[in-house]
Amino acid sequence: MIETSTTPLDGKCPTGPIETRWARHKEHLQLVGPTNRRKYNVIVVGTGLAGASAAATLGEQGYRVTAITYHDSPRRAHSVAAQGGINAAKNYQNDGDSVHRLFYDTVKGGDYRARESNVHRLAEVSANIIDQATAQGVPFAREYGGTLENRTFGGVLVSRTFYARGQTGQQLLYGAYQSLMRQVDKKSVNLLTMKDVLDIIVVDGHARGVVVRDLKTGKLDAITADAVLLCTGGYSNAFYLSTNAMKCNVTATWRAHKRGAFFANPCYTQIHPTCIPEHGESQSKLTLMSESLRNDGRVWVPRKGKDTRAPGAIPAAERYYYLEERYPTFGNMVPRDVASRNAKYVCDDGLGVGQTGRAVFLDFKDAIERLGKEEIARRYGNLFDMYEKIAGENPYQTPMKIYPAPHYTMGGLWVDYDLMSNLPGLFVLGEANFSDHGANRLGASALMQGLADGYFVIPYTLAPYLAKYGNKGGVAADHAEVRGALEGVAQKTEKLMSIKGERTVESFHKELGNVMLDKCGMSRTEAGLNEAIAKIRALRSEFWENVRILPDKDATLNVELEKAHRVADFLEFSELMCVDARERNESCGGHFREEYQTDDGEAKRDDENYAYAAAWEFNGVGADPTLHKEPLTFEFVKLTQRSYK
Numbered sequence: 001m002i003e004t005s006t007t008p009l010d011g012k013c014p015t016g017p018i019e020t021r022w023a024r025h026k027e028h029l030q031l032v033g034p035t036n037r038r039k040y041n042v043i044v045v046g047t048g049l050a051g052a053s054a055a056a057t058l059g060e061q062g063y064r065v066t067a068i069t070y071h072d073s074p075r076r077a078h079s080v081a082a083q084g085g086i087n088a089a090k091n092y093q094n095d096g097d098s099v100h101r102l103f104y105d106t107v108k109g110g111d112y113r114a115r116e117s118n119v120h121r122l123a124e125v126s127a128n129i130i131d132q133a134t135a136q137g138v139p140f141a142r143e144y145g146g147t148l149e150n151r152t153f154g155g156v157l158v159s160r161t162f163y164a165r166g167q168t169g170q171q172l173l174y175g176a177y178q179s180l181m182r183q184v185d186k187k188s189v190n191l192l193t194m195k196d197v198l199d200i201i202v203v204d205g206h207a208r209g210v211v212v213r214d215l216k217t218g219k220l221d222a223i224t225a226d227a228v229l230l231c232t233g234g235y236s237n238a239f240y241l242s243t244n245a246m247k248c249n250v251t252a253t254w255r256a257h258k259r260g261a262f263f264a265n266p267c268y269t270q271i272h273p274t275c276i277p278e279h280g281e282s283q284s285k286l287t288l289m290s291e292s293l294r295n296d297g298r299v300w301v302p303r304k305g306k307d308t309r310a311p312g313a314i315p316a317a318e319r320y321y322y323l324e325e326r327y328p329t330f331g332n333m334v335p336r337d338v339a340s341r342n343a344k345y346v347c348d349d350g351l352g353v354g355q356t357g358r359a360v361f362l363d364f365k366d367a368i369e370r371l372g373k374e375e376i377a378r379r380y381g382n383l384f385d386m387y388e389k390i391a392g393e394n395p396y397q398t399p400m401k402i403y404p405a406p407h408y409t410m411g412g413l414w415v416d417y418d419l420m421s422n423l424p425g426l427f428v429l430g431e432a433n434f435s436d437h438g439a440n441r442l443g444a445s446a447l448m449q450g451l452a453d454g455y456f457v458i459p460y461t462l463a464p465y466l467a468k469y470g471n472k473g474g475v476a477a478d479h480a481e482v483r484g485a486l487e488g489v490a491q492k493t494e495k496l497m498s499i500k501g502e503r504t505v506e507s508f509h510k511e512l513g514n515v516m517l518d519k520c521g522m523s524r525t526e527a528g529l530n531e532a533i534a535k536i537r538a539l540r541s542e543f544w545e546n547v548r549i550l551p552d553k554d555a556t557l558n559v560e561l562e563k564a565h566r567v568a569d570f571l572e573f574s575e576l577m578c579v580d581a582r583e584r585n586e587s588c589g590g591h592f593r594e595e596y597q598t599d600d601g602e603a604k605r606d607d608e609n610y611a612y613a614a615a616w617e618f619n620g621v622g623a624d625p626t627l628h629k630e631p632l633t634f635e636f637v638k639l640t641q642r643s644y645k
């Protein structure tokens, strides 16, 4: 039986006209003077777009920052993989865009499960991000006349996505990285690479540090500070196969959760519609084909099942352009949750293509005829090359085959408007927090949010906390909480090494992923979620009795041990995902409960009972968590049945 707190959780959002909330809030935030900033130590975990931008900006402001990553270089953060683009309400196309429209599209796109105040702030600062990145030299695509070019992404009717071919994340990350390295050079940022954060140190109810394991030597260290920022990315790898880098994980946020930070909306995950389909048992990673391709590619399947003709030999009348037919207004540019579900439906109906029947075509023939091959190559050349290398087919000649895959997680640690979790001193940025996307994220909005948090929000909202609670004499290295956290990680590591069972870490991860994809993936049912919880518990017990880690040494580079820590956390966290999905008796965005759908198969929300963010409190592994509800109120966007028809 889930216990629900009767005290509503307060996001501490400003009130009054939405257009001026952020400006008024900033005006009243307490400041730390320039000469005092060097007295404060701040830990930033993660050097992706959110972490690198935060560390660089706080370093520039004069704080003493320690930036930590488990990679050998900040440039390897998963943000480097982002392809399609970054949104901003610049209205360069003069096509009707505005801050309000970006705000509206994002609230609607998230199926009315995000906070209005946060989303409006995001839309406001979006324009600053483009200016910042351009000033850093990020090579955004340009029109012939030199102005920045835009394209459209799903769920919107304007072109507001800035891009650098199919390498937008990489180019933005290099911009943030060079700013970060400038601060490293100036010694305001101490960069620690190859360090895995395995616990959060909490002293007197405040986050005051982290425990890190050196990945090359196995040595454990405690690093203390006045505040900790987690910028550790998303948890899509709970599904094992995903478009995320294989190292992406939930460890830092989950261990913070076990220290008291609430985890919000863990069941809100995004299954991206345009990925290269799974093609074998031994695959460990899936590849995204950017959503930008849907600007020019048309999605279809043969009208008749098991049609073995070459796609080019199937006449137009025998093709089912199912998105264009079902959603005439948005067509192929419907949001991701809608596109993914529809791909599943047509494949469930036996219309899927390819060897497994779990794929649909993404066809560029018409666009090539209309625009020419060169223009298509200019827009998507590197994506086409990548597809050909992986799939062995030339997409200029044959339609791509695509299928949905786990990609992004809207859930994350709960934060208030200032990006602070309920654990004082612990701030959470980027994909690691739950803040801005509700139940479904629109394409090109993750890069926007990570950089908004790092460049433009935290530099303001951290100061009041530091001014009030920071620099209280620091935390001594032999403080009981520091020693306790170090010992806890050492014991867990020893336990993992000592099991010496029969199964590989990978095999547990894969089995868990299969359960999650099947029961907590694109669609969910109460019975399926109960089944998943039972399976996860059994698998978790077996893991702690039967996992084998080779090499069997801790004091060396041991990739299996790294993975074992992460998979141990996924085995606990996945249960919370299922509990959250079971508790939310409605469908919204990426959370599709089969019991709650409209007659034509769309997500059916229940605003009366579920217009809240679900923030979970940890009560022990396998014990029922406590549910805290943050009510969501909509003053500026009218709640309606989301329609893209």
Ligand SMILES: Cc1cc2nc3c(=O)[nH]c(=O)nc-3n(C[C@H](O)[C@H](O)[C@H](O)COP(=O)(O)OP(=O)(O)OC[C@H]3O[C@@H](n4cnc5c(N)ncnc54)[C@H](O)[C@@H]3O)c2cc1C
Residues within 6 Å of the ligand: 045, 046, 047, 048, 049, 050, 051, 068, 069, 070, 071, 074, 076, 077, 078, 079, 080, 081, 082, 083, 084, 085, 086, 087, 168, 169, 195, 196, 197, 198, 231, 232, 233, 234, 243, 244, 245, 248, 249, 251, 252, 288, 290, 407, 408, 429, 430, 431, 432, 443, 444, 445, 446, 447, 448, 450
């Ligand atoms: C293939 C792909 C394409 C995408 N394309 C787009 C796009 O076109 N537009 C868009 O808006 N979004 C896109 N996204 C989403 C977007 O890339 C991510 O949401 C975003 O980059 C996340 O940034 P981040 O800084 O929050 O986290 P990340 O970039 O994931 O960085 C996490 C950082 O945390 C560190 N870290 C994590 N755990 C620990 C730990 N325990 N100890 C130490 N360090 C740790 C890592 O080393 C890393 O530095 C895409 C995602 C994928 C998978």
